[in-house]
Amino acid sequence: MTWSEWEQARERVTATRLNGLDDGSGGYGRPGDAGGRDLAVRDDELGALGGMAYELRLRLTDDGDHARESTSEAATGLTADGMSCGKALTELHDAWITKVGTLKEACAHISNHLDYTRGAHAKDEEKITTSMRNAEGKEMTVSRIHDYIK
Numbered sequence: 234m235t236w237s238e239w240e241q242a243r244e245r246v247t248a249t250r251l252n253g254l255d256d257g258s259g260g261y262g263r264p265g266d267a268g269g270r271d272l273a274v275r276d277d278e279l280g281a282l283g284g285m286a287y288e289l290r291l292r293l294t295d296d297g298d299h300a301r302e303s304t305s306e307a308a309t310g311l312t313a314d315g316m317s318c319g320k321a322l323t324e325l326h327d328a329w330i331t332k333v334g335t336l337k338e339a340c341a342h343i344s345n346h347l348d349y350t351r352g353a354h355a356k357d358e359e360k361i362t363t364s365m366r367n368a369e370g371k372e373m374t375v376s377r378i379h380d381y382i383k
Contacts, residue, residue, distance in 0.1 A: 276351055276354070276355070279347050279351050280347070280351060282343075282347055283343070283344045283347035283348050283351070284344075286340045286341075286344040286347070287340070287341075287344040290337050290340035290341050290344065293333055293336055293340065294337060297329075297333035297336070297337070301326070301329075304322065304325075304326045304329075305323075305326055307319075307322060308320075308322035308323040308326055
């Protein structure tokens, strides 16, 4: 990569705004500003993402282990025959198993975190809607809270 290519790549990356989104004019608004929008995620979206992470973990468990046994046998056989590529194949095998394990762990972490987030958010919402009180200290019903939102 030449220096000018590096500069162009750096400019593209630094132009990315993670704390805003296109406000329709080609510029970026900040979340909460008139031009920007706040991040919003619905419960069903979180559930779908968590489900996809769980399914990916299951597939990695099956498909990522597909050639483990035959690769190990080949590496052992090559090493026993005095071929140096046997040792390299063993290192590749071990690295692959480690990487697949890391990916499975990440998928499980994502799935569990999204499940926890959904549950915690539901509990928070219930607590907020059932325990809000007006200025006199009396409990507000959900329909009464809705009047304040409009």
